[in-house]
Amino acid sequence: MSQTEEAPALAEGVQTPTPAGRSSTLVARAMRLWRTRIGALLVLLLVLIAVIGPYIAPHAPDKFVAIPDTPPGGKAGLLGTDYLGQDVLSRFLYGGRGILVMAFVSTAIGLIFGIAIGLVAAYARNALDDVLMRLMDVIMAFPQIMLALVAVSLIGAHTWVIIVAIALTTAPRVARVARGAAQPVVERDFIQATESMGLSRIRILTGELLPNILGPMMVEASLRLTYSIAVIAGLAFLGLSPNANDANWGTMIQQNQIALPVQPWGALAPIIAIALLTMGTGLFGDGIARTAAGIDRERGDE
Amino acid sequence: MHQQAGSHLAEPSDGPVAVSVQDLQIETSSGHVPVVMDVSFEIAAGEVLGVVGESGSGKTTVGLSLLGHARRGLQISGGTVMLGDQDILTLDDEELRRLRGSLVSYVPQDPASSLNPALRIGLQLREVLEAHSSGRGVNHEERMAELMREVALSDDPAYLRRYPHELSGGQQQRVGLAMAFANRPRLIVLDEPTTGLDVTTQATVLATVRELAAAHNVAALYVSHDLAVVAALARRVAVMYAGRIVEMGLAEELFDSSAHPYTRRLVGAIPRLTGGRSLLGIPGHAPSPGKRPSGCAFAPRCTMHIPECDVEVPPLAPVGPEHSARCIRAHEVVKQSQAKAGDPVDIAPAESSTAVLTLDNVVARYGKIEVLHSINLQLEAHECLAVVGESGSGKTTTARSIAGLHRDWTGSIRLGDKELETAARSRSTESRRQIQYIFQNPYGSLNPRKTIGETVAQPLAVFGIASGRDADTRVGEMLEQVSLSASYARRYPDQLSGGERQRVAIARALISSPAILVCDEVTSALDVSVQAAIVELLGRLQRDLGLSMVFVTHNLPLVRSIAQKVAVLSQGSIVEYGETATVLADPQQPYTQQLLANTPSLEMATAEALHIDHSSP
Numbered sequence: 001m002s003q004t005e006e007a008p009a010l011a012e013g014v015q016t017p018t019p020a021g022r023s024s025t026l027v028a029r030a031m032r033l034w035r036t037r038i039g040a041l042l043v044l045l046l047v048l049i050a051v052i053g054p055y056i057a058p059h060a061p062d063k064f065v066a067i068p069d070t071p072p073g074g075k076a077g078l079l080g081t082d083y084l085g086q087d088v089l090s091r092f093l094y095g096g097r098g099i100l101v102m103a104f105v106s107t108a109i110g111l112i113f114g115i116a117i118g119l120v121a122a123y124a125r126n127a128l129d130d131v132l133m134r135l136m137d138v139i140m141a142f143p144q145i146m147l148a149l150v151a152v153s154l155i156g157a158h159t160w161v162i163i164v165a166i167a168l169t170t171a172p173r174v175a176r177v178a179r180g181a182a183q184p185v186v187e188r189d190f191i192q193a194t195e196s197m198g199l200s201r202i203r204i205l206t207g208e209l210l211p212n213i214l215g216p217m218m219v220e221a222s223l224r225l226t227y228s229i230a231v232i233a234g235l236a237f238l239g240l241s242p243n244a245n246d247a248n249w250g251t252m253i254q255q256n257q258i259a260l261p262v263q264p265w266g267a268l269a270p271i272i273a274i275a276l277l278t279m280g281t282g283l284f285g286d287g288i289a290r291t292a293a294g295i296d297r298e299r300g301d302e
Numbered sequence: 303m304h305q306q307a308g309s310h311l312a313e314p315s316d317g318p319v320a321v322s323v324q325d326l327q328i329e330t331s332s333g334h335v336p337v338v339m340d341v342s343f344e345i346a347a348g349e350v351l352g353v354v355g356e357s358g359s360g361k362t363t364v365g366l367s368l369l370g371h372a373r374r375g376l377q378i379s380g381g382t383v384m385l386g387d388q389d390i391l392t393l394d395d396e397e398l399r400r401l402r403g404s405l406v407s408y409v410p411q412d413p414a415s416s417l418n419p420a421l422r423i424g425l426q427l428r429e430v431l432e433a434h435s436s437g438r439g440v441n442h443e444e445r446m447a448e449l450m451r452e453v454a455l456s457d458d459p460a461y462l463r464r465y466p467h468e469l470s471g472g473q474q475q476r477v478g479l480a481m482a483f484a485n486r487p488r489l490i491v492l493d494e495p496t497t498g499l500d501v502t503t504q505a506t507v508l509a510t511v512r513e514l515a516a517a518h519n520v521a522a523l524y525v526s527h528d529l530a531v532v533a534a535l536a537r538r539v540a541v542m543y544a545g546r547i548v549e550m551g552l553a554e555e556l557f558d559s560s561a562h563p564y565t566r567r568l569v570g571a572i573p574r575l576t577g578g579r580s581l582l583g584i585p586g587h588a589p590s591p592g593k594r595p596s597g598c599a600f601a602p603r604c605t606m607h608i609p610e611c612d613v614e615v616p617p618l619a620p621v622g623p624e625h626s627a628r629c630i631r632a633h634e635v636v637k638q639s640q641a642k643a644g645d646p647v648d649i650a651p652a653e654s655s656t657a658v659l660t661l662d663n664v665v666a667r668y669g670k671i672e673v674l675h676s677i678n679l680q681l682e683a684h685e686c687l688a689v690v691g692e693s694g695s696g697k698t699t700t701a702r703s704i705a706g707l708h709r710d711w712t713g714s715i716r717l718g719d720k721e722l723e724t725a726a727r728s729r730s731t732e733s734r735r736q737i738q739y740i741f742q743n744p745y746g747s748l749n750p751r752k753t754i755g756e757t758v759a760q761p762l763a764v765f766g767i768a769s770g771r772d773a774d775t776r777v778g779e780m781l782e783q784v785s786l787s788a789s790y791a792r793r794y795p796d797q798l799s800g801g802e803r804q805r806v807a808i809a810r811a812l813i814s815s816p817a818i819l820v821c822d823e824v825t826s827a828l829d830v831s832v833q834a835a836i837v838e839l840l841g842r843l844q845r846d847l848g849l850s851m852v853f854v855t856h857n858l859p860l861v862r863s864i865a866q867k868v869a870v871l872s873q874g875s876i877v878e879y880g881e882t883a884t885v886l887a888d889p890q891q892p893y894t895q896q897l898l899a900n901t902p903s904l905e906m907a908t909a910e911a912l913h914i915d916h917s918s919p
Contacts, residue, residue, distance in 0.1 A: 189747035190757075193810070196705050196726045197764045198734045211751035 036287025042280025050096030057090040061247040069263040094247035106166035114174025122182035136172035181213040215292035222285030320521035327380035335592040345521040352536030356829040407482040413474035417466040424462025472503030500692035505900035530902040544599035551625030561627035571834035573859035583835025664713035691871035705739040738811035742823040744803035755791030801832035
């Protein structure tokens with residue numbers, strides 16, 4: 001079985017295309033695809049807006065500038081005013097930070113735990129594998145937004161509650177993918193080679209297994225980030241954000257949706273931002289996935 | 303310019319020409335890099351033509367072009383493939399579809415992946431028949447039974463209801479053959495159909511191919527990397543190197559009086575059953591498409607290289623009645639006495655008879671199934687012990703138990719006079735260092751995310767031998783010792799060829815100065831010339847470093863070139879054990895005799911070819 005696993009046709013004589021050094025890592029190679037570039041550009045743009053937005057905002061987010069729901073122009077500024085007469089542009093520029101920080105932190109925590117659990121399960125190949133994965137199944141039985149809603153309504157819409165709720169629901173999904181990606185790697189001989197040397201389990205997991213699943217994990221990370229943003233924005237839309245009065249893209253949509261016919265920008269600006277952000281992470285992840293799978297490898301002979 | 307040479311060469315003596323390939327050119331679709339150039343040959347009805355070459359030589363590409371097919375990224379850019387009076391290369395997709403399976407058929411390398419695992423074999427066989435039969439609702443039952451009998455499988459309808467996974471590899475390949483011969487094609491292309499099969503299975507599959515081709519007057523192209531297999535099957539053989547046919551002629555002529563230096567070296571690299579000789583690899587490696595020199599592609603590796611070789615690609619010129627070669631010094635090459643192989647191996651019996659490794663009553667299991675029954679073996683210092691057997695004989699389990707990679711065994715394995723724990727993890731660091739294991743597949747045994755340097759240095763860190771600059775120095779020295787340069791340390795496995803990767807694996811095993819090296823089929827994924835070089839290297843290292851070695855292989859002739867003692871395994875038991883020369887020259891057990899008889903070897907093939915020649919009118 002292992003004989004046919006990899007084509008011996010690539011043996012001596014066929015020079016594999018030698019990448020110059022190793023600078024061409026997965027991301028660098030993925031950047032040759034337009035979808036990855038556009039995705040990265042979108043994410044970068046929105047992260048920039050969120051990060052430097054507060055510094056370039058023309059007004060304080062809670063300052064009254066003109067009559068509520070004034071369309072763009074004149075005193076109402078580029079995007080008009082919202083339902084309280086505050087500047088939409090300023091609130092938009094302030095409103096990204098909270099969402100992004102929570103999304104990145106919760107996704108990162110979820111990824112770390114998910115990958116750890118997935119690797120342990122894949123390497124264990126025994127009862128521990130079953131126990132861990134069934135546990136993950138139990139958590140996954142709750143839809144992500146449901147679990148977050150329950151947690152927030154029980155404990156309150158604190159930042160940490162939202163982060164924990166999202167991390168908790170992200171981890172099992174990541175774990176499944178990590179386990180799936182690691183399983184074929186575990187079977188490969190180089191893992192056995194390190195076992196025969198007596199390398200410790202933790203070092204086999206981190207030093208041998210982990211680097212080999214980074215590709216699929218990056219795809220998963222971007223996908224999970226997309227979902228986290230959506231859930232956090234969704235919670236905010238339902239009024240469940242840490243500070244209901246702070247500028248926040250999700251809250252903005254909810255508060256300004258009534259005015260859509262007269263002054264759409266109050267809701268549209270954050271909607272577009274969230275859409276572009278999720279599209280960006282999605283495209284970026286897809287680009288990496290395609291590169292990792294070698295779909296766009298059209299080098300002719302090989 | 304070369305096709306004239308091609309057209310009058312090797313006019314088959316028997317039967318009308320079934321297929322005629324003229325001046326075939328294949329290139330990459332992007333960049334138009336030539337991959338196959340100036341290939342011309344003819345196959346008579348009922349004849350088997352062998353195409354031999356190492357990986358990347360273009361042999362499979364040529365085989366597929368006979369079906370009018372080019373692999374993804376390649377295109378056929380010139381030449382003709384005449385099947386009867388029809389040029390296959392001018393047909394459109396629909397015409398090709400009708401042609402394939404009826405007039406031309408193909409047997410792929412891996413039967414397990416070419417049969418649909420979800421469908422019963424009877425259904426798959428019926429599909430082939432129905433796809434090309436005119437009448438609707440024709441009863442194919444009888445024809446299917448006949449086909450099954452032809453490939454020596456049961457014609458019982460219950461057998462046809464089996465799924466591919468219920469069949470052994472050899473049986474699967476027979477079903478593949480039945481499907482290929484189903485519509486009585488005029489031409490059949492066999493792409494290494496016996497690679498991955500045991501010698502016994504291989505022998506019967508080869509016999510089936512030969513009989514079917516002769517009985518139904520089918521022209522066959524047999525593509526293989528294994529000269530011995532091809533010699534056993536084909537009357538004429540074409541040797542490919544770097545996209546061109548470099549030599550073509552009768553099989554025995556090719557092996558006894560090669561006219562091309564490459565063929566000569568290739569023949570020298572094949573292990574022989576008679577007389578243990580050291581194998582000679584071919585230094586360097588074949589140029590990849592786009593990097594081929596302007597002159598003879600073999601020139602940079604050739605010992606007979608003269609400046610004229612680099613001027614232009616030599617034409618395929620006749621050197622005998624049915625023999626031609628692409629070498630400007632062909633006539634000189636032919637006259638040289640055939641380099642059979644290197645010098646006889648110095649198989650001095652180990653002077654000291656101290657057992658470094660003793661297996662006592664080892665019984666190994668996979669789950670409830672006992673795969674090894676009471677194995678007793680002794681490995682003496684500086685000795686190489688070959689463990690041979692077919693797949694499923696337990697030879698790899700034996701090796702893995704020694705290394706502690708297979709844990710489910712009982713009995714006793716002693717390193718010197720120290721009992722070893724079952725699992726590598728529970729053994730002492732010292733005994734783990736003493737026994738090093740080299741895996742079969744060099745594509746799987748190196749971590750693709752680590753540099754060669756990191757991989758080779760790992761044992762130094764794990765066993766606490768060296769670190770920092772000292773480790774780097776040792777890695778460099780070790781890489782030099784396995785005939786790689788120290789600069790390889792910065793490379794990644796995917797930048798290395800299979801042979802180079804296996805050298806890295808050897809370096810990793812040896813850097814901790816072990817006493818025992820366990821080699822598990824270390825050359826089975828490699829080309830013959832690379833295999834020769836690796837065996838040469840292992841033999842040298844064993845002598846120089848005073849290693850004791852357990853060499854697991856299914857390749858009996860190879861044993862001759864490396865091992866002092868041999869243990870023949872069958873179904874989990876040792877059936878024969880003794881000095882290599884004695885066992886191979888005069889096997890006592892029927893199983894060993896059978897194994898030897900089924901092993902294709904050049905000597906036997908040549909003898910057989912002569913026999914066929916005499917018997918044919």
